Amino acid sequence: MSEQAGVAVVTGASRGAGRGIAIALGSHGCTVYVTGRSEKAGDSPLPGTIFQTADAVTAAGGIGIPVRVDHTDMAQIEALFVRVEEEQGRLDILVNNAFAAHGQLLSPAPFWEKPLDMVNMLDAGLKGAYAACYYAAPLLAKQDRGLVAFTSASGATHYVFGPVYGVHKAGLDKFAADMAVDFRDFNVASVSIWMGTVLTERIQVMAQADPERFEKLKENMETPEFTGHVIWALYSDPDVMELSGRAVIGADMAVTYGITDDGGRQPQSYRELHGVEPFRQYQRIIR
Numbered sequence: 001m002s003e004q005a006g007v008a009v010v011t012g013a014s015r016g017a018g019r020g021i022a023i024a025l026g027s028h029g030c031t032v033y034v035t036g037r038s039e040k041a042g043d044s045p046l047p048g049t050i051f052q053t054a055d056a057v058t059a060a061g062g063i064g065i066p067v068r069v070d071h072t073d074m075a076q077i078e079a080l081f082v083r084v085e086e087e088q089g090r091l092d093i094l095v096n097n098a099f100a101a102h103g104q105l106l107s108p109a110p111f112w113e114k115p116l117d118m119v120n121m122l123d124a125g126l127k128g129a130y131a132a133c134y135y136a137a138p139l140l141a142k143q144d145r146g147l148v149a150f151t152s153a154s155g156a157t158h159y160v161f162g163p164v165y166g167v168h169k170a171g172l173d174k175f176a177a178d179m180a181v182d183f184r185d186f187n188v189a190s191v192s193i194w195m196g197t198v199l200t201e202r203i204q205v206m207a208q209a210d211p212e213r214f215e216k217l218k219e220n221m222e223t224p225e226f227t228g229h230v231i232w233a234l235y236s237d238p239d240v241m242e243l244s245g246r247a248v249i250g251a252d253m254a255v256t257y258g259i260t261d262d263g264g265r266q267p268q269s270y271r272e273l274h275g276v277e278p279f280r281q282y283q284r285i286i287r
Helices: 016-027 050-060 074-088 116-143 163-186 201-209 211-220 226-236 250-257 270-274
Strands: 007-010 031-036 063-068 093-096 146-152 188-194 247-249
Touching: 007 016, 007 074, 016 031, 016 050, 016 063, 016 093, 016 146, 016 226, 031 050, 031 074, 050 063, 063 074, 074 116, 093 116, 093 226, 116 146, 116 163, 116 188, 146 163, 146 226, 163 188, 163 247, 188 226, 188 250, 226 250, 247 250
Parallel strands: 007 031, 007 093, 031 063, 093 146, 146 188, 188 247
Antiparallel strands: none
16 A cells, blocks of 8 residues: 555445445555444345455455444544544545435335434434544644545435435535535545445345336446545545535546446436536635
8 A cells, every 4th residue: 555545434334335435445555444333244134244345445455444333422433533543643534424224214205204213314424424523633634635525415405215314415515515614724625425326235125126117227326436436536636625615426526537437337417317416505604
């Protein structure tokens, strides 16, 4: 690993987008701290563990380090970054991806007919992301260079799966915008990335149940690694601070940086597919 590759933390990386992002960063030579709750088969109904992801990061060319973290537990989040500082003395990239999806998330019922504990998804998704940034910030700031990335989606600006999911995605976009103000003097970029439909383990299970619907979606699906390569390109961009505070569409950034997905595919942007795009925040600052 080259010194320039740096150190990354990817939260919620046992499986799904987090796993792919971690592996992609590993392919660029990064040391990646892989966090999540799954340590062995059976910890989740879906396959994947932090140890398997860490091994895949190492196999890709980086160094994978598994750390069990419940991102609803503030003490565990703090301990993670204490460990990163003790072992590495630095942090270059933080990817906030952890999100504990409720089993009834995809139900078409109105929100009041879904379980009230759906709102607990915000504990890992928003509160956990805030805490990760809180404890990571001193490490990032002392480097005088770094990137905080939030994995978001278009649900930030239109109805998707109900209000809790939408608030989660809108909240991540807002975190990126407001944290960028505080990070600016330290040359740390804060960006929210709208991922497309990602070919995760959960989506594969859904595909088996509804193959016809899956067939229509798969042509434009993104692999879990795709966003990871976009994140690396952002971190490597000497002008990334010009994007700090913004929510961007991953597919758009891939075109900008010349990144393709598997087989040379270029996933379509939300702009092309659905006519939606991230909101731009006003530049007014009140302290």
